[in-house]
Amino acid sequence: MKSYDVIILAGGLATRLRPLSYSRPKPLLPILDKEIIDWIMESITKLPLNRIFISIRYMGDLIREHMEGAWSNFKDKLIFVTENKPLGDAGPISLINEKYELSDTFLVVYGDILSDVNAESLINFHEKMNGVATITLTRVDDVSRYGVAQLDETGRIINFIEKPKQYVGSNLINAGFYVFTKEVVKLIPKNPENQIKLAVDIIPRLLRMGEVYGYIHNGLWFDIGTPEDYMKANFSVLTSRCRDGNSNCINADLPSTVTMQPPVYLGPNVTIGNNTEIGPNVIIHKNSKIGNTVKIVNSLIFDGSLLCDGVYVSGSIVGSNTYIGKWARIEDGSVIGDGVYIKDSVFVAKNTKIGPYREIMEPIYREGEVIL
Incomplete structure (x- = not known):
């Protein structure tokens, strides 16, 4: 059976979440007594997994301690990779591949996004479309904070418009859950002087290559950037699970x-x-x-x-x-x-x-x- 590597990007400083993030990294913020990174793990551990790489930097020791305790049954699959400087969200992919040689198809997940993305459905969609990359997309009301994807009739992504000031025919934004083939790794510099961003440095090149598809997620999704965002995410989950005094x-x-x-x-x-x-x-x-x-x-x-x-x-x-x-x-x-x-x-x-x-x-x- 085919198995997959997963990279969880969990090294960010979360400066906009201060003072909450002064004493804990964003992936360890709780939602109904369950840390954000645990919501991610519940999705990906339904897959046939090879290895789970967790890219850490800020308070990485707390993430390591939590994961080795909460997910001890996956301890043999967990590999922690420490960024010695900020690498962006693409840099860790190159670093991990250089050290460990990633599987032919692998997932990349932002460790600070709360969602219930179905990783099995995402992988099945990717295999069906047979592209070089699949980017999970979700709908939002206000697109001005995000990169907005435009799709053709086959579901192929033909354009990303960064933080548009008005509606551009789509309200589908990047949800921070990717499936990549090894072709993507070839586009990432191995030892960059500056941070390498997927949205800026890699995805536009992928679009020019073609065969990048959008998997549309219609469920729970929150970008937890500020305390206000964090409260909104909590109350959304609370309402969906506890509205009737469950x-x-x-x-x-x-x-x-x-x-x-x-x-x-x-x-x-x-x-x-x-x-x-x-x-x-x-x-x-x-x-x-x-x-x-x-x-x-x-x-x-x-x-x-x-x-x-x-x-x-x-x-x-x-x-x-x-x-x-x-x-x-x-x-x-x-x-x-x-x-x-x-x-x-x-x-x-x-x-x-x-x-x-x-x-x-x-x-x-x-x-x-x-x-x-």
Whole structure:
């Protein structure tokens, strides 16, 4: 049986996601207690796999540790390749091929994209079309942030238009999930001085060669570039899986006085106090403790956090192992990093950003305050 190599590109800095990405790489951000890279693995591990290469750089040790624990049954297939400098999204392909000789057909996946792309269907489509490359495409409402693909009647990609300002007859954009043949590797410089980008340096050359096809994905897909994008992705998954108060989404015993408005997700070993109101659009990850008379709406609470009695959180992200004291109030749009301590009765104004491991002892009244 034919088997495939997979490259997961997981070396990015994720600067726009700060302060969340100060203490973790983007592929390890959780969605319903499951890291983004695990969503990717669930798709690709349905394939007959040869090797799984993970290209790492920023906080690569955390990615390695997570993968070797969560995916220990694939340990013999996992190969970590460390970029000694930023190589772009094409450079690691050349580096890996030079060291390990990639299979004749291989997949490349962005490690920071949340999707439910069916890798089996993608491979079957690629084999059927028999092209040199297949690029997964997905539809978006606003094309101005992306490269937009134009297809002919056979499904062949004939053009990419980078970040058009208006509609160009297509709303199909690059979804960051590729199938390549070895012909693609020949187009990538082995020791480039600068970063090599697939969209800029490789795909235009492939289009001139012809036989590049677009596989259209109609399911879940999110480019998680900012905290706002990340929340949107979380709430989309939450709505699709937990809208009816699905018991699989509530992994906790709740006091009778707790009020919940779905969709809500409560992870394993979450505890909720009396007279607390949760929802709508709330995700509380594993091992978090929520006190009495707390109200949480439209928010994400990462694992291991403690919200004391009387806390109010609206439209915000609270990082792992964060302590929020009694009667504190966190307003919309705030992002609080891991390991933060917020004193009792402290007010945090809208759109505040607090870096990890900070102590907040005084109220923050000015909207948009950044404390790193």
